[in-house]
Amino acid sequence: MSMVSPHIVIIHDDWNENYPLVLELREKYGDDNVKFLKHSQAGIDYLMQAPTQKTIVVLDYNFKTGEPTGGDVFKKIRQKSSLVYVIIVTKSRPKDISPDDFIEFVNNHALAIAQPSGDYTEISRLVEIAIQQLEMRADVILEEWIVEKSAEDREKPFMALADKRIYTLNEILENIRQKTPLGDEITKDILGLAIDLVLKKMNTGNA
């Protein structure tokens, strides 16, 4: 399977295109793979229309009053997909983050909350971890595999699942992105199958 490059979206209103982190990430992952946006609403608009596979969002928490907050952006992202990694950047002390937002972050897997004590290299390191994890996650790999199929193929009935219904790849993709019990089940089954196959291969190889 071909590897899709990670796509990094930075949304931060105190920064600009030339901000150290933006430059650093562009240097590491290529100009085309790093998108910088200054306003949270623009961030939401962008993320809602962009493909989400292998996406990492570096998100400011403290937007100016009147704009959607970091918490709002996060919720929007999660409504669309739970496969996007989000790194929250904040100037606040943890106790200044609204506890409701915090619980939202934790329960919906924000990858990390970057404190103001560190510098941009710390966030860069978190992006690296996110990419490693994205590349190893079975659901992300599945997503990547499904998205690569043609639109036509994705609409064809693909497999029958435990509930006896036949699902198309698009429906499976939706379930994986939304992390429904069904989506989790498929991911687990396929992972199990993959391990089985790898083990068999190893056994045959050894024989």
Add this chain to the structure above:
Amino acid sequence: LPTAKSDINSNSLRWRFDVNTFRLIGRELITDRVTAVFELIKNCYDANSTEVRLNFANVSERNQQSQITITDNGEGMSFADIRDKWMVVGTNSKRKKLYSPKPFNRRYVGEKGIGRFAVDKLGSKLKIKTKKRGEANWLSVVINWDEYERLSKAAQLTLFTDVDNHFSYEKGNINEHGTSLEITKVNEQWSLNDFERLEKELSKVVSPFFPIEPPFNIYLSSNEHPEQFSEKLIKAEDVQFASSKFQLRYDLVNQTQDVLHFNEATGKVIIKKTGAKIFGPVQVIFYYFNEAAKRKYHAAFKNDDTRIDGIKIYRDGVLTTPFAEFESHPDKKRDILGIDKRLWRDIFNRVSSREIIGIVEISKERNPGIIDATNRQDFIDREEYRQLKEFIIEQLNVISKLKIHERENSKKTASDALERADTEVKYFIEAIQEIEHEHPEIKRFLKPLKYQAKEVSVSIKHGISEQKKAEIDFARKETIYLSLMSLQDYASKLAHAVRTSLSKIKDMAAFIKNKFPNAKHENIFKEYAVLIYDEMVTLNRVVDFMLSYAGSELEFEDMHIKDVILKLFQLYTASFTSENINLSVDVKDDVILYANRRLLEDIFENLISNSVKALRGRKNKMIKCSGFIEDDTFAIIFSDNGIGIKQGDEEKIFDIYYTTTAEQGGAGIGLFIVKTRIEALKGTIELQKSEFFPDGTTFKIVLPFKR
């Protein structure tokens, strides 16, 4: 995971979320040991316990034998409860049902499941031992927070959902039930003083006036202080020495709510009935301590300033807020109900939380609009809660009137007595003179008497003038005090500005450090050098601004008003740009004003910050300031095109705790400070028809000057 008990004796459980991140916030939410214990006690309450035993062993210093045990006789937890609720964050199992089972019918008090992280605050190792009635075995789960600590420091990112927590079963009696938390490797030392504090805080868990049935008793033991704490039942102490007590009730049938009312004629507080309130019916008891009562109270309790501790809200007999948060310094206490922030106007007249013990009783059933905030320190900001706060403040304002009345009375009594004494001495001297006149032969005997009387008369006159001077001095001190209070307001704003600047500087400096030299980034290095310099200039300004407070006295001096205004607005250019506010300053004339720089700064800082708040979310934001000479005065017109001031509110806006920008963080002190500052400069401020009518606000400030 194993599903049937029979096939498990020993195994492991995993958290269902990344506990490490959550611990961070847990530590921030539960900042205090007493709060931590309190959270756990609430869990015991929710589990229908009638008794909780708190045992502290060897905690006076940190050691391996230290242990805190919290044991209740509640329902206990099943394996599924632990797996599906305890190990999951933000579980809302408690909220689906409002009541605990009969005969308790307790309204659940712990709603968000943050309580379990309280354990982490207390110690690094936890053993939960629990059993439901009817089960054969006690279930034990061991959670070692240290293990998480170790993993979080490891280079490789480990998900804590992958960490195993050991559990096992022990035989038990079928009728036993309850939960015990054994916390070892206790994090902090507990002194006798801490235990006393804990006792005092725990005594507030259950309302002293509306006790709950079945009971909820807490027993406290410490093996290091057996005389004081050996299975000691925690009870609320009776409130003694209060100078007044008021009890407000409600009538569900007639839909009335009692309120306090001050009768000017009699100088007494009476209770009146009003219609039902939007937040629902409440029962309230206030104990007010006037100066004499406070002295008595402090004498009895050795000046323990934390005992008269303001208003507490109980829901269904159990404390909800302020949430058992201990702060030894009264000024640092959280002011959830906004009681003390209203003091700034009349610090010496208003009733503060240090003069009041108040119990407000609400219930989930009758006050459904009052909902706990997740941070457990307050309620969710909704209309019902705002009105409840306002209701409480209104009652306190009535008590303030009583306070003023009592003080004026005693002041008047004292100054009347002085005046009377003065007159009486005068009569006395006149009488002596008359006797002298009639009987000149005894003049020599009367002489020392007359001399004494004259001395007394001088002393009394001196006393009267001293008293007047003291009053003036008092007013002056009040001004200084108020000026310092406004500083508090800038502090967080300034800190935020400093932090933003510093983090930008740090990032750019780090980039240069990491990449220099590199021809590819040549232009970036140059750009950063300029930006770092600019940020430094901003920082310098902020620091200068702060220093102007440190150095300046409340002295008056001559100053060019034009210069002062222009410089002041310069300070805000950056924040105007970031808020997209267009600024127009037009100072036509210049005069020399005899004023105090700080007072002027305060005036503009507050006007500007008010406008910025009023402009949030508006389009084409404008702030306009013009200045010109008008007769013998200098007039300043200050306008914005923000949300404006509601009709009918024109009078209230200069009141201390009145605000139309609460959502934007307005505390309602800005315009009050503006007004008092202008008055200190012997000027006036009034609200005019907005230059941007129908939007916006326009103030006219008039300051006198010497030509």
